[in-house]
Amino acid sequence: MEENRQLLHEIAVQCEKGDADAVRSLTVEALEHCSAESILNQGLMSGMECIGVKFKNNEVFIPEVLIAARAMKAGMAVLKPRLAEARVASKGKILMGTVKGDLHDIGKNIVSMLLQGAGFEVVDMGTDVGVETIIQMIRETEPQILGLSALLTTTMICMEDVIKGLEKAGLRDRIKVIIGGAPITQAYADEIGADGYAPDAAVSVDLVRGLLASV
Ligand code: B12
16 A cells, blocks of 8 residues: 555656656556556646646746656556546547647546546547637537636637637537636636536546536
């Protein structure tokens, strides 16, 4: 037990340091003892949280954050098949993307992975996606839910543009819109007329389950 905690701590430390090779091999090792969820939460995400605090306090700068994000992605690549293992037949389709002007994708990718693990099909549009692309993707892929992520206070306002764009295109009644990302709140979701908000990936899965049960 103590050893597992040590291992998860080491993953967090190496993630923060940005050593992708160490994170990859430690994640492989940890999978023999710990659940994929605990490695994600207590290892990788904990490392990203530490670097986030340092970034905020100007103790580290963008290059360090990028290197840590790359290390996190190396660990996530190892976890992905495990998190998706529970998947059987698709329980519904979710179109996911980070809004226009915003390049942050770590949170979106984690939400996508947990949704896939819970049996949903996720179509990932990537980052910096604008209203037109989203409308085109909805027409092409016909998802039940659209998930939008934003990490910047300057880009979160694009979420409202997307909802207005859906109304204009006559698609709003066909799709539920859920939003998330560090600056997003339930109050903001209510204000712009989104159908749901979740503060983290685990709650996102419950949110999607609830919304799909009601359609
Ligand atoms: C990593 C990071 C970066 C990386 C991004 C790498 C990548 N591939 O994503 C890089 C270095 C590129 C970067 C760049 C910038 N960043 Co930055 N970045 C961060 C940092 C440190 C961590 C974000 C992160 O990944 N968190 C970990 C994940 C797991 O958490 P999360 O994203 O919140 O996601 C969870 C929930 O929010 C939720 N969720 C997320 N999305 C969704 C979607 C749905 C549908 C649902 C339901 C839920 C959900 O579930 C997730 C999992 O639990 C944050 C600090 C912070 N504490 O947030 C700053 C931060 C977001 N960045 C910030 C800034 C200012 C910038 C830059 C403008 C810096 C600059 N001067 O150039 C640029 C902007 C680039 C751009 N155009 O997007 C500010 C934003 C301030 C603000 N108020 O807007 C922050 C808050 C740092 C700070 N305190 O100053 N950044």
